[in-house]
Amino acid sequence: MPPRILPEPTPETQHFWDGTRNGELLLQRCKETGEAYFPPRPFAPKTGSRNVEVFKASGRATLYSYVINHRPRPDMGTEPYAIAVVQLEEGPRMMTNIVGCPQTPEALVLDMPLEVVFEKMSDTITLPFFQPAKG
Amino acid sequence: MMQKSVAVVGAAETTKMGKIPDVSVIGLHADAALNAMADAGLKPTDIDGVACAGISPVELAQYLGITPTYADGTSVGGCSFMLHVRHAAAAINAGLCTTVLITHGESGRSRVGAGGFGRAPSSLMGQFEMPYGVTAPPTMFTIPVLRYMKTYGVTEEDLANVAVIQREWAAKNPRASYRDPITIDDVLNSDMIAWPFRKLMCCLVTDGGGALILTSAERAKDFPQKPVYVLGTGESVETPMVSQMEDFTTSKAFRVSGKKAFDEAGISHADVDHLMIYDAFAHLPLYGLEDLGFCKPGEAKDFINGRNTAIGGKLPLNTNGGGLSYMHSGMYGMYALQESVRQMRGIAPAQVDGAKISVCHGVGGMFAASGTVIFTNEA
Numbered sequence: 275m276p277p278r279i280l281p282e283p284t285p286e287t288q289h290f291w292d293g294t295r296n297g298e299l300l301l302q303r304c305k306e307t308g309e310a311y312f313p314p315r316p317f318a319p320k321t322g323s324r325n326v327e328v329f330k331a332s333g334r335a336t337l338y339s340y341v342i343n344h345r346p347r348p349d350m351g352t353e354p355y356a357i358a359v360v361q362l363e364e365g366p367r368m369m370t371n372i373v374g375c376p377q378t379p380e381a382l383v384l385d386m387p388l389e390v391v392f393e394k395m396s397d398t399i400t401l402p403f404f405q406p407a408k409g
Numbered sequence: 410m411m412q413k414s415v416a417v418v419g420a421a422e423t424t425k426m427g428k429i430p431d432v433s434v435i436g437l438h439a440d441a442a443l444n445a446m447a448d449a450g451l452k453p454t455d456i457d458g459v460a461c462a463g464i465s466p467v468e469l470a471q472y473l474g475i476t477p478t479y480a481d482g483t484s485v486g487g488c489s490f491m492l493h494v495r496h497a498a499a500a501i502n503a504g505l506c507t508t509v510l511i512t513h514g515e516s517g518r519s520r521v522g523a524g525g526f527g528r529a530p531s532s533l534m535g536q537f538e539m540p541y542g543v544t545a546p547p548t549m550f551t552i553p554v555l556r557y558m559k560t561y562g563v564t565e566e567d568l569a570n571v572a573v574i575q576r577e578w579a580a581k582n583p584r585a586s587y588r589d590p591i592t593i594d595d596v597l598n599s600d601m602i603a604w605p606f607r608k609l610m611c612c613l614v615t616d617g618g619g620a621l622i623l624t625s626a627e628r629a630k631d632f633p634q635k636p637v638y639v640l641g642t643g644e645s646v647e648t649p650m651v652s653q654m655e656d657f658t659t660s661k662a663f664r665v666s667g668k669k670a671f672d673e674a675g676i677s678h679a680d681v682d683h684l685m686i687y688d689a690f691a692h693l694p695l696y697g698l699e700d701l702g703f704c705k706p707g708e709a710k711d712f713i714n715g716r717n718t719a720i721g722g723k724l725p726l727n728t729n730g731g732g733l734s735y736m737h738s739g740m741y742g743m744y745a746l747q748e749s750v751r752q753m754r755g756i757a758p759a760q761v762d763g764a765k766i767s768v769c770h771g772v773g774g775m776f777a778a779s780g781t782v783i784f785t786n787e788a
Contacts, residue, residue, distance in 0.1 A: 279530065279540060282530040282535065284531050284536075312537075313533050313536070341603040342604040343543075344604065345603070346542070357542055357543055367653070368652060369537060371542065379605075
């Protein structure tokens with residue numbers, strides 16, 4: 275199996291990938307409106323304000339939508355897997371994989387509660403995944 | 410733009426379509442361009458504006474021997490050609506040029522002289538989508554649909570019926586790739602691609618191209634073909650990452666582009682005789698019907714199931730068979746435009762009798778971009 279396709283951080287996103295390596299899901303928000311946003315950038319979308327801060331997200335989310343890919347990309351193995359978009363508690367959405375449960379329509383129910391988990395993929399990259407919430 | 414100030418005077422597809430292993434990408438652009446120039450009675454030196462996507466307008470101009478005073482390389486995916494029409498109309502009205510050639514060519518199946526589909530791992534998509542196993546459009550364009558289905562009670566049968574009805578249109582089109590009738594069961598039993606999407610809910614992968622030539626309405630009268638006037642146009646873009654769409658049940662780019670085009674054209678939905686909605690996948694006509702305002706949110710499935718968009722229905726939709734059955738080289742928008750022009754000329758294989766207004770709506774990327782062109786054959 276070829277090595278998994280991994281992100282290459284840029285200066286504007288490095289803090290996010292440093293965060294996942296430390297077991298933290300970091301988002302950003304506009305200090306004027308308080309609105310959280312993702313993916314990372316050094317200003318707030320729409321307002322254009324550079325007055326922003328990085329903060330640690332709760333890691334809680336719900337399942338917003340997904341597909342189950344039956345033609346796996348070679349670096350993803352041979353079994354079908356879900357490619358999901360989750361709704362983070364703080365507002366933004368992000369793409370991810372759902373781990374710790376079967377990759378079936380029966381197990382993956384829209385709006386089910388999820389929590390973030392981190393999986394180390396290389397010395398520099400740890401990916402955030404989500405699993406069914408335990409508590 | 411000014412209504413009916415610009416017209417299509419040349420329109421053609423590539424000589425062959427489907428599987429063309431002996432022609433490269435730029436060769437497909439050129440073949441379509443030469444066919445459109447023959448249709449308009451022009452030669453390359455008569456053209457002073459060029460537009461294309463996929464390849465650069467610089468490559469196109471040099472290859473054909475054109476010295477343009479206007480070049481548009483807008484490349485926002487499969488609806489780029491709708492944007493090219495819009496920009497060309499503005500350019501002709503502003504006096505930047507007189508005669509614009511818009512081309513498309515893609516070796517989608519044979520990959521002759523074609524580039525790859527990858528994204529840089531440092532791009533936002535490369536960092537925040539690619540690591541999760543997305544591949545080509547079948548695993549990205551499809552991600553919003555479960556949310557849409559849950560919100561409006563849309564079923565897999567509803568999605569399948571979109572493909573069934575478009576196959577009925579394709580059966581009337583000798584150039585369509587797939588013409589044999591299919592049933593909802595056939596669709597639901599076809600290979601699983603990315604649940605809930607089956608193979609027959611996904612577009613074809615073919616080779617081909619098309620080209621359009623536009624000029625001022627005043628000059629259009631002197632050309633051999635019946636002029637097809639541009640009545641209204643719209644465009645918008647939303648996000649390169651499908652995960653960042655504002656709402657998975659509706660496309661903001663569709664809504665903005667469609668409204669702009671209808672406002673420019675000064676028409677109501679009841680005025681529309683013929684409709685094209687870029688159908689890379691079976692859910693797109695549902696989103697399109699709602700986001701363009703033909704149906705209320707959630708009602709497009711009933712509209713389609715009620716055979717309103719089928720042969721004999723009040724709003725004939727995707728009358729060439731669409732990307733699901735006619736052809737889809739990668740950037741299908743050009744073929745939707747070609748079918749609108751054929752309908753307005755009155756020469757389509759599945760001609761809508763007496764059609765006077767055609768709306769042609771395109772998508773680019775995975776709900777990333779949108780362009781809408783409204784045509785009429787009345788001066």
